[in-house]
Amino acid sequence: DIVMTQSPDSLAVSLGERATINCKSSQSVLFNSNNKNYLAWYQQKPGQPPKLLIYWASTRESGVPDRFSGSGSGTDFTLTISSLQAEDVAVYYCQQYYTTLALTFGGGTKVEIK
Amino acid sequence: QVQLVQSGAEVKKPGASVKVSCKASGYTFTGYYIHWVRQAPGQGLEWMGRINPNSGGTNYAQKFQDRVTMTRDTSINTAYMELSRLRSDDTVVYYCAREGSNSGSSLDSWGQGTLVTVSS
Numbered sequence: 192d193i194v195m196t197q198s199p200d201s202l203a204v205s206l207g208e209r210a211t212i213n214c215k216s217s218q219s220v221l222f223n224s225n226n227k228n229y230l231a232w233y234q235q236k237p238g239q240p241p242k243l244l245i246y247w248a249s250t251r252e253s254g255v256p257d258r259f260s261g262s263g264s265g266t267d268f269t270l271t272i273s274s275l276q277a278e279d280v281a282v283y284y285c286q287q288y289y290t291t292l293a294l295t296f297g298g299g300t301k302v303e304i305k
Numbered sequence: 306q307v308q309l310v311q312s313g314a315e316v317k318k319p320g321a322s323v324k325v326s327c328k329a330s331g332y333t334f335t336g337y338y339i340h341w342v343r344q345a346p347g348q349g350l351e352w353m354g355r356i357n358p359n360s361g362g363t364n365y366a367q368k369f370q371d372r373v374t375m376t377r378d379t380s381i382n383t384a385y386m387e388l389s390r391l392r393s394d395d396t397v398v399y400y401c402a403r404e405g406s407n408s409g410s411s412l413d414s415w416g417q418g419t420l421v422t423v424s425s
Contacts, residue, residue, distance in 0.1 A: 227409070229409055229410075231408070231409075231411035231412075233350075233412075240400050240402075240415035240416065240417060240418055241350065241400075241402075241412070241415055242415070243405070243408075243411055243412060243413045246405065246408035246409060246411040246413075247408065247409065250408070252408075252413065284349065284350055286350075286411065286412075288409045288410035288411060291364075291409075291410045292364045293352070293366065293367075294340070294352040294410060295352065296349055296350040296351070296352070297349070298349045299349050299350075
């Protein structure tokens, strides 16, 4: 299985500041035939299911604020919250779907307010 | 709007089985794969498998291959996940989730989760 490693495990950011979360896959999730990275990001608030934020590594899901952005290719990816809001306090997960029959998630990054 | 509504919390004894349901509404049930993902308290997300509601075809994670069965009833737009030979470490929240249409196997809608507690 592809192992997804996130860093840091947690971070505290001041309101209005930038938050950056990293995700590294144990093998490339870039599918050469369509040049797409099979990588998604989710947000999970306490007591709630995960919510899809980003897919294809950088495509924002409908309704997701534009302060959330995804970047990266191959094995290294980043989720950026450009200006942290109080409602962004959550745990964020990356997920690869390159191997459709063995989806795997990162361990999660907890984002808090400093 | 798309909605996935799961059955309520369960308490089971070790060695027993549990069957969790996931009722879909707001879209064509047979048009989208349903995945099952589980999460231990305070822990990360673990993929268990998926079902094609149209054909009934399934794909299971190797870890659960011999204990999980995913089925569906298209007459009531409901998917099911049954886990057998329960152990204490199966005490987790189980989620169903819909695979997106143009977003690969990312999961664009999730059920609210079902807590299964395994205890003697």
